[in-house]
Amino acid sequence: MRQVETPRPPEENNRRMTLVRAAAVLFRDQGYERTTVRDLGNAVGMQSGSLFYHFRTKEEILVAVMALGITSTTEQLALALAAAPTLRDKLAALFRVHLNSLLGDNQAALEVMLYEWRSVSEAAKPGLVVLRDRYEALWQQVLEEAAAAGMVKQDTGLLRRTLLGSLHWTVQWYRRDGDLAVDALAERMLRLVLIE
Amino acid sequence: MRQVETPRPPEENNRRMTLVRAAAVLFRDQGYERTTVRDLGNAVGMQSGSLFYHFRTKEEILVAVMALGITSTTEQLALALAAAPTLRDKLAALFRVHLNSLLGDNQAALEVMLYEWRSVSEAAKPGLVVLRDRYEALWQQVLEEAAAAGMVKQDTGLLRRTLLGSLHWTVQWYRRDGDLAVDALAERMLRLVLIE
DNA sequence: GTCTATAGTCAGATAGAC
DNA sequence: GTCTATCTGACTATAGAC
Numbered sequence: 001m002r003q004v005e006t007p008r009p010p011e012e013n014n015r016r017m018t019l020v021r022a023a024a025v026l027f028r029d030q031g032y033e034r035t036t037v038r039d040l041g042n043a044v045g046m047q048s049g050s051l052f053y054h055f056r057t058k059e060e061i062l063v064a065v066m067a068l069g070i071t072s073t074t075e076q077l078a079l080a081l082a083a084a085p086t087l088r089d090k091l092a093a094l095f096r097v098h099l100n101s102l103l104g105d106n107q108a109a110l111e112v113m114l115y116e117w118r119s120v121s122e123a124a125k126p127g128l129v130v131l132r133d134r135y136e137a138l139w140q141q142v143l144e145e146a147a148a149a150g151m152v153k154q155d156t157g158l159l160r161r162t163l164l165g166s167l168h169w170t171v172q173w174y175r176r177d178g179d180l181a182v183d184a185l186a187e188r189m190l191r192l193v194l195i196e
Numbered sequence: 197m198r199q200v201e202t203p204r205p206p207e208e209n210n211r212r213m214t215l216v217r218a219a220a221v222l223f224r225d226q227g228y229e230r231t232t233v234r235d236l237g238n239a240v241g242m243q244s245g246s247l248f249y250h251f252r253t254k255e256e257i258l259v260a261v262m263a264l265g266i267t268s269t270t271e272q273l274a275l276a277l278a279a280a281p282t283l284r285d286k287l288a289a290l291f292r293v294h295l296n297s298l299l300g301d302n303q304a305a306l307e308v309m310l311y312e313w314r315s316v317s318e319a320a321k322p323g324l325v326v327l328r329d330r331y332e333a334l335w336q337q338v339l340e341e342a343a344a345a346g347m348v349k350q351d352t353g354l355l356r357r358t359l360l361g362s363l364h365w366t367v368q369w370y371r372r373d374g375d376l377a378v379d380a381l382a383e384r385m386l387r388l389v390l391i392e
Numbered sequence: 393g394t395c396t397a398t399a400g401t402c403a404g405a406t407a408g409a410c
Numbered sequence: 411g412t413c414t415a416t417c418t419g420a421c422t423a424t425a426g427a428c
Binding site: 015046047049050053054 | 411412413414415416
Binding site: 232233234244245247248252253254 | 421422423
């Protein structure tokens with residue numbers, strides 16, 4: 001049985017990290033395919049050829065962006081859950097952390113993870129799937145506790161998928177310059193799913 | 197005030213239509229950017245250069261695919277709503293029509309509409325937005341009736357967005373070879389949102 | 393309407409100097 | 411670690427024959 005290599009976000013190296021953060025914004029705004037290695041080099045003040053000292057291929061950059069997006073969100077959620085005193089607070093944390101990671105300032109990486117999946121090679125997918133599953137396991141655990149307490153409906157597997165779908169889709173319509181703050185949106189979305 | 201040109205799906209011309217249907221599948225499976233005009237020509241038994249007799253640019257094909265996806269779904273929904281005897285049946289129709297249009301056989305066009313938005317030029321967006329708004333207006337109307345009847349929560353604007361997000365996201369996880377039929381999934385998703 | 397041939401551009405990646 | 415220079419291939423779109 002082969003061990004699945006889970007890509008780590010490149011926290012250790014500063015130059016790599018700058019590049020990954022810049023790539024996240026470009027990939028989100030223009031899409032991975034439309035972003036050229038020249039664009040990437042430009043964004044960090046580097047010639048396009050120099051990128052390939054840090055990454056072997058353009059796709060390796062994409063995978064690094066995605067790994068960063070999902071792992072940092074997972075970490076934030078784990079912290080928020082540990083700090084939540086009540087089950088209601090835990091539920092609220094699910095929505096709040098996810099939306100802030102998607103819609104907050106300089107938070108492009110998770111969006112890339114969600115919307116550029118098709119450009120990831122088959123070889124790289126398993127590692128990212130492991131990271132995603134860790135994140136969704138946190139959701140599943142809280143939802144099951146909430147269902148047991150009668151706060152949400154019982155079909156928790158499907159509930160998790162529909163809720164995550166609802167949240168992911170916010171990037172398509174949410175406008176940061178509107179009146180609705182991210183935390184307020186999180187609260188309203190939570191209320192839609194709570195059984196009163 | 198300039199009239200917004202709404203792109204019509206190319207029902208009138210058979211050769212064009214064949215091309216649009218083939219393009220829908222390719223764009224869904226590989227993405228618009230990764231699909232070349234050679235791929236498109238191949239799929240309909242034509243040289244890549246010949247495509248440009250039917251369409252001026254590759255993007256024009258994308259727009260035609262999207263227009264087809266959203267208009268045919270809107271038509272199906274309008275028919276289903278007109279045939280629904282009760283409000284509960286109307287609600288069910290929203291879910292059933294949308295999921296069948298997304299996940300059913302040979303129904304690639306709506307998925308392209310949802311996931312290739314970034315590749316549409318600014319010039320072509322307004323026409324497609326009009327088509328999308330017509331579709332969402334049908335949803336909004338039914339949801340408001342349902343809210344007035346106490347069947348769903350009152351925050352119908354946000355409810356519409358979250359429900360559509362949930363449905364759109366199904367393409368990322370639904371497996372047609374699994375045990376769950378599309379109509380059964382629609383029913384379960386409806387139950388998650390109904391106030392009992 | 394469809395073909396062949398190709399123009400014109402730009403992509404990802406490499407090699408070797410510094 | 412970054413630069414310059416460049417290779418190689420692929421892309422969309424056009425032109426003109428049939």
